[in-house]
Amino acid sequence: MLIIENLKKTFDGFVAINGVSLSIPKGAISSIIGPNGAGKTTLFNLITGHIPVDQGKLTFKGVDITGLSPDRICRLGIGRSFQRANIFPRLTVLESVQAAVLVHHGMGFNFFKAVKSLFLKETESILKMVGLFDDRDAVSHSLSYGAQKQLELGIALASEPELLLLDEPTAGMSVQETKKTIELIERIVREKGLTLLFTEHDMEVVFSISQRITVLHQGKVIAEGPPDQVKNDPFVQKVYIGESR
Amino acid sequence: MGFPDISILLIQVLSGLTYSMFLFLIASGLSLIFGVLRILNFAHGSFYMLGAYLTYHFVSLFHSTPIHFWIAVIFGSFSVAILGGIIERFLLRRLYLHEQLNQLLFTYALVLLISDLVKIIWGTEQLSVSRPAILKDSIPIFDQFFPLYNLFIILLGPIIAFLFWLILYRTRYGRIIRAGALDRETLGALGVNVNRLFTIVFIIGCWLGGLGGALVSPVTAIVPGMDVHIIINAFIVVVIGGLGSFWGTFLGAVIIGQMISLGILILPKLSIVFIYILMVIVLILRPWGLLGKPLQQ
Amino acid sequence: MLKLKKESLILPSFVLLAIFLPLTESRFYVFMGTDILIMSLFAVSLNLLLGYTGLVSFGQAAYFGIGAYTCALLMKKASVAFPIAFIASAFLGAVSALIIGYFCVRLTKIYFAMLTLAFAQIVWAVAFKWSSLTGGDTGLLGVPFPLYLDSPVRFYYFTLVIVTASIYALWKIVNSPFGRLLVTIRENPERTEFIGVNVRRYQLTAFMIAGFFSGISGALFGVFNHSVFPDYIYWNRSAETLIMVILGGMYNFLGPIMGVAMLLYIRMLVTSYTQYWPLILGLILAILLFFFPTGILGFLQEKFASDKKTVKC
Secondary structure, X not given: OEEEEEEEEEEOOEEEEEEEEEEEOOOOEEEEEXXXXXXXXXXXXXXXXXXXXXXXXXXXXXXXXXXXOHHHHHHHOEEEEOOOOOOOOOOEHHHHHHHHHHHHOXXXXXXXXXXXXOOHHHHHHHHHHHOOHHHOOOEHHHOOHXXXXXXXXXXXXXXXXXXXXXXXXXXXXXXXXXXXXXXXXXXXXXXXXXXXXXXXXXHHHHHHHOOEEEEEEOOEEEEEEOHHHHHOOHHHHHHHOOOOO | OOOOOHHHHHHHXXXXXXXXXXXXXXXXXXXXXXXXXXXXXXXXXXXXXXXHHHHHHHHHHOOOOOOHHHHHHHHHHHHHHHHHHHHHHHXXXXXXXXXXXXXXXXXXXXXXXXXXXXXXXHOOOOEOOOOOHHHOOEEEEOOEEEXXXXXXXXXXXXXXXXXXXXXXXXXHHHXXXXXXXXXXXXXXXXXXXXXXXXXXXXXXXXXXXHHHHHHHOOOOOEOOOHHHHHHHHHHHHHHHHOOOOHHHHHHHHHHHHHHHHHHHHHOHHHXXXXXXHXXXXXXXXXXXXXXXXXXXX | OOOOOOHHHHHHHHHHHHHHHHHHOOHHHHXXXXXXXXXXXXXXXXXXXXXXXXXXXXXXXXXHHHHHHHHHHHHHHOOOOHHHHHHHHHHHHHHHHHHXXXXXXXXXHHHHHHHHHHHHHHXXXXXXXXXXXXXXXHOEEXXXXXXXXXXXXXXXXXXXXXXXXXXXHHHHHHOOHHHHHHHHHHHOHHHHHOXXXXXXXXXXXXXXXXXXXXXXXXXXXXXXXXXXXXXXXXXXXXXXXXXXXXXXXXXOOOHHHHHHHHHHHHHHHHHHHOOOHHHHHHHHHHHHHHHOOOHHHHHHXXXXXXXXXXXXX
């Protein structure tokens, strides 16, 4: 579904991504792990077009997406949530998701319809799916951190992506919240038939739901494969001593 | 239209350089305040104007004293600095948690207040200050004369620039200021009193503006409206040189000074349009100016 | 949006006031009323950018001035009929906003603001220097009322109709999907991009819409004053309108209108006593910034809001 070929990215002399190649199969749950600074978020930013690629190629569903703008990449079917809750502070939960739904249906440049009641059903069903239906009139910045991450997910899902990128979806969460979030994500991925690629620090989460794991270290892929194989890879163990929860 | 003869040209270039040095003083204060506090201080021209008016006031006050001009310059520029400090500490600081737009608008409110205050206190007539005794002559250049005072300014400019460069890049405090421009949060986390840093930087910036006004008092008409005139040019200098870049400001000041003085000679009708066009071109092609670094927003 | 019960009374009473104003037989009230109406349209169009899209433009007066000059020049020098000149002003306002905006929206925040200011100053300089066309500093004088609107009262009603229709159009726009996306862009441009929105295109469109309505208000203003001067474009005109918007409240649709009415009224009072209007304006602005940062309307809304949820656009 997503093919990354020999990606390179340098920031002011610091090589963040140093020749990463990998292939994300359709319908699977894949994850990327690695110590802090390994380049996980940078990799995501490169895939979604938020930062330009120095070298290499990105192919999504057979289409070359290298160098495309983020909005085009989103419309092609890649959705993403961000590491720090990246929401619309003064909009309500409903309005935020509704905005994304509007765009997805191409209604963005409509000047005269009353926006309040457009696509309410669809918006509400997304809210129900992420568990925010009861909070739909709450102003986004007043939500708890966990709820904001749920909202993040809702906004990402509104664009009906085929590939969903989640950047540390359980960061900063308690054990119960993590469990709830992971169940939610799994359910959504199953129901919608999404391909999921996520990054995480919580190794339990990673090893419990991933079908494929890629390990990144200093901008390079050092291991890749099903969980058992990666878990027993000696180099991975060396890099990770003291890192796993 | 014949090419102006060489002595006139030289005089214009030197006049341009004189103006550049004044521009540099004001623009560097503007750039410093923007670099560290991230505030575009519209009132900077007003502080310049106050520097000129206060110098006039102190010159009258100390008229009988020898070197009264220099005393007035010191008193004038430092009064402006103190005023700036009071404004920052008690008023501007309260707006730091507000949006950037509010801070900008407050500086505009200051412009309005100061411009009318000046009219109330000193009236609307043109005032003037005589040049200091040791610099009241003019020196001959080919068949023209050029004021010694202006030459003094041309020499003083780079000296002040160099002194500031020394402080910013070779002292511990300068390093703190530069760090504050880059990342105030980390600086605060390292134990630096960021609020006090801001006040000090604002005071220094206002002092530079006030000094510019103080030094310009013998050269130009002291009149309401000089604040608006200089702030527009100072903005252009800072944009062209690069917001927050020290030598960029110097370079920008030299360029704009020459453009204005030569422009008057060559194409007087269009000279005001030229500098705006230059500002537009720079903002379109290279918004961070000639020597600035792209701002991470 | 005000959710007060009183709102249903406030708006219609103002509309009624506006309609029956000329019956007071006072030239002064008609004059003030026309002024407030025209500047309200300009302020609401500015707020489309400022309050709704989060774009701080310091150069909106340029489109106001272009509208004023276009209409006046066409009528005076080319003897074009008013309806055509009027439409041309709106059109030229939008086109110049398109050209200028194209370059401006590529920048963010402070650079955006400075570029809008720089372009506006170029427009001002052209109006100031091109005396043969614009009359330069002395301005364009003797702009006539159009044939069938040749009295202050008639022109007032015409202005009322145009301004009401325009503000209604802006109201529809702001409550449309496009309007919602503008607010989304204001809240978080990066995130909005990643729901599939070409942010710059939306910003440019908003810029053009603002330019269109600014052009209309400029045209009305020029005819109303029978003259057009370069200082219609100068940056303190933009600044004063910005202050009006903030006074009323930029996060409310009606805020700018209230700000205009209040400020024009206060200005009229103050200037009859003293020449130091800038001083008073500066004080008003400072007081606003420290005590009423959300504007008068925002302040009232917060005080009387029935629940916390209504604190937004």
